[in-house]
Every structure is written in structure tokens, then in C-alpha cells.
Amino acid sequence: MKSFRVTHSHIVSICAMTLMLLVFGYIREAVCETINFEQALDIALNRSSQGEMIRGNLEVAEQNYFARRINFYLPEISINGSVPSYNEDESYRFFGGATEKRLYKTRVLEYSSFIALDQSLIIGGDIRITANLLASDDRYPDTKTEAVEGSFINETTRLGDFTFSYTQPILKPSDSKHELHNKRDDLEIARMTKHEDASNLKKEVIEAYFGVLQLILKNEMHSDMLESANLTAAIDSMKFLDGVISEEDWLTSKSNRLEAELQTFEVSNELDEKRRELAILLDKDPDIELEPTIPAPPVPLSDTKQEIMLSSIEKSVPVRKAELDYSKADRQAKYAASSHGLNGDLTASYNTGQGEVETDGVTADIVTRGWEVALEFTYPIWDGGASGADVKSARLTADQALLEYNRTLKSTKAEVINLIDQLDVGYRRLEIIRKQIDLAFNKLDIAKSRLDDGQISMVAFLASRITYAESRDKYLDELKNYLLNEESLDGKFRREG
DSSP states (O other), rough: OOOOOOOOHHHHHHHHHHHHHHHHHTTTOOOEEOOOHHHHHHHHHHHSSHHHHHHHHHHHHHHHHHHHHHHSSEEEEEEEEEEOEEEEEEEEOOOTOSSSSSSEEEEEEEEEEEEEEEEOTTTHHHHHHEEEEEEEEEEEEOOTTTTTTTTTEEEEEEEEEEEEEEEEEEEEEHHHHHHHHHHHHHHHHHHHHHHHHHHHHHHHHHHHHHHHHHHHHHHHHHHHHHHHOOOOOOOOHHHHHHTTTTTHHHHHHOOOOOOOOHHHHHHHHHHHHHHHHHHHHTTTTTTTEEEEEOOOOOOOOOOHHHHHHHGGGGHHHHHHOOOOOOOOHHHHHHHHHHHSSSEEEEEEEEEEEEEEEEETTTTEEEEEEEEEEEEEEOOOOOTTHHHHOOOOOOOOHHHHHHHHHHHHHOOOOOOOHHHHHHHHHHHHHHHHHHHHHHHHHHHHHHHHHHTTTSSSHHHHHHHHHHHHHHHHHHHHHHHHHHHHHHHHHHHOOOOOO
């Protein structure tokens, strides 16, 4: 087996390469930006594209409901018409007192338009009012053999009429009211969903924000570990040269140094990725190095707030959503059941109009009036069971929604109780960890003094610094869990306004 001897020049080369890696290996040009916890949440909710989409979903539901509501209380008005049209038609028919059919050609220039007003009433009926206008100029050539070829009968008509109609459903719910109530529930569900989505976004920001904080701390820890491994490897190299340790121990020390270097590189790369993740959540340039600051210690959940939450489970977001889903399903079941049996429509209409017709210079004024009342009933006899199946399906859907509501009520209460207990325990844990940090800092201060006095080595001092960093990392992890639980609890209740 061929052996080799490590010389002083080898050690110098190793140390020089290590120093170059530490100084130049992880340098990356970037713009740094300091951001605190409240700023991150505010940006994510109010100034990011994801926050804008959350608000946009609610705005769509608001527009749908208000449009339906406006149409329910105010009329919908439309103007319809056509540009003048010209038509020529040849037909074999009687015309103008003729005793036999002949071939006639008709030429018509016509224009018609109307204005319609539609209004849904609170009682469920629908009103429709239309104002119509007709203007036409007809020319009928007379092709009888005794008539002059190409002679015409000209008829000019100008008529206007006004029509009023009303339809009232009987023994069945109003379609307009049914749709309005559904839109109202959809709007309330959208408000609850917006609150849930905002809460989920805040939890994403918390995860990314503390991910960056913890990785910054771990990056410092691994830098200390790498420095300690470098010193240990250098010391072991000297020991190996002096024959104090074996070649195997020296190689193990060198391997540990390389492993520490690899872990430092991995943590640094993971930190860059987590920074980019946080930047994307906040709609910032991924090249910006965000430097988050540690949030202030949380305030414990007061007994009053706990009692308010526990007494307001029925008003919580998950329960209200389940309640609204049941309300819609129950309304649909009643609507389907009422539409399946005997139902009818009462229809009433009235129209009046006036105008004039001029035929070959002779003008006649025309006044028209008419009205109608009709009551139509419908009762299904047999349709193969399709309608009954629809009614049963709607009822089953409503029953399932009621079961889901009761389950959500119980599970939400259990979740709220668990979250309150976790917050209480988490707050106590944070207090204990803060004391542990103070102890670790005191130990680090003592180690620094002993290092300055030459009582301990740099490796021992770095071990104390790593212990101090580990206690701070433990605190950050516990604080992250506390804030996540706090947001989960706040996400169950929607603040008014």
C-alpha cells in the first residue's frame, strides 16, 4: 500500500483554499431590504396580486347580488329595433276585390321598434310594459289585364301601441325571489371565503417569513460549525504530523470539515430559495434579499376573548358557511317540491294603440283597445318518476347539508378549544425558552471572557456560540407555531366591518 506524508506546504494550501471558499464562494450580488412582520402581512393582504385576487372574488359576488337586487326593485329597460328593411315578393293570390287569382308583386319598406320595461315584484309577479312603433310603406302592383300595366296601390301605415302585461305565479314560489335569496347567500359565503383565504395567505407568509429567519440563523450556525471544523482539521493535521493521532483520525477530521462545508453550502442555497419564496408572496423582485426582523413577543390570549370565542361558535366562519349551504339546499328542496305539485299562473294584459293608414290619398285614423285575463293550472299526472326523483334528490341534499352543519358545529368548537389550549401552552413555552436564551447568552459571555484570557480554545467558544444560536432557533420555531395557531383561531371568526 502506497503511503503519503502531509507536509507543511500541504497544510498551508488547504488553509488557503478554505479561506478562499469562505470569502469568495458564497458572494452573490443582490439588493438587501429589511422588512418587519407587520409590513409583510400588510403587503401580502393589501398590495399583492394574491391579495387582489382574494378581494376580486368577493367583488364578483357583490356585483352579482346587487345586480339581481337592483333588477328586483327597479325595472329593466331595453330598446329594440331594426333598420328599415326592403322586401319584394311575388305570389299568386286574390287582391283588391279580384274574382280570380293572379300573379302579384309586393314591395314593402318597413321599420319597427319598441321599448320594453320588465319589473319583478316582491310578491313574485312580473310586469312587462312595451311601447311599440310601426312604420311601413307598401306598394302593390295591379296585374289585371284590364288595368294599366304597372299601376300601384300605395299604402302607408304609422301605428303606435302600448301593451301592459302581468304574470303572477300561483301555488309555487317566485323564481325572482328564489334567485335573489340564493345570490344573497352566495354573497355571504363569498365574504366568509374571503376571510378564510386571507387567513390562509397570512399563514403562508408566516411560514415563509420565519423560514427565512430560521435559515439566516442556521446559516450563522453552520458558518460557526465550518469554522470549528476548519480549526479542528488544522489542529489534527499538526497532531498527525507530530504522531499524536493516526492517519485515520486525521482523515476523519478532514471528512468532517468537508461535510460541514457541504452543509453550509446547502443551508445557504436553501436560504436563497426561501427568500425568493417570500419575495414572490409579497410580489417583490426575487433578486432582492429580504432581511426580516424578529417579531415582538406575542400578547397572551385574554380570558375575555376566550369566552367570547367559545360563546360565538355559531357565528364562526366554518359554521356560518355550513349554515348558508344548508339554507340554500333547503330552499332548493322546497322550491322543487312546490314546483312538482299543482301550480299555475295568473296572466292579465291590456293594450291600446292609435295611428293612421293612408291608401292612395285616403287617410283613416285607427284606435285599438284590448285586454285579456287568463288562469292556467298545471298538475303532473305521470312522467316516469323523474319529477319525484328530482324532489327526493333535492331533499336528500338538504338533509346532507344539515348533517354537515351539525358536524361542522361540533368540530369547530373542538378546534377552537384545542387552539386556545395550544396558545396557552405555547405562550408558557415561549417564556421558558426566553429564559433558556438568557442563560445561553450568559454562558456565551462567560466563554468570551475565558477565550480572551486564554482559558479555553476558539473551538470551545464556537461551541457556546452554536448553543446560543440553537436556543434562538428553538424560540423562532415556537414563535412561528404560536403565530400560526393564533391566525388559525382568528381565521375562525370574521371581524365585522
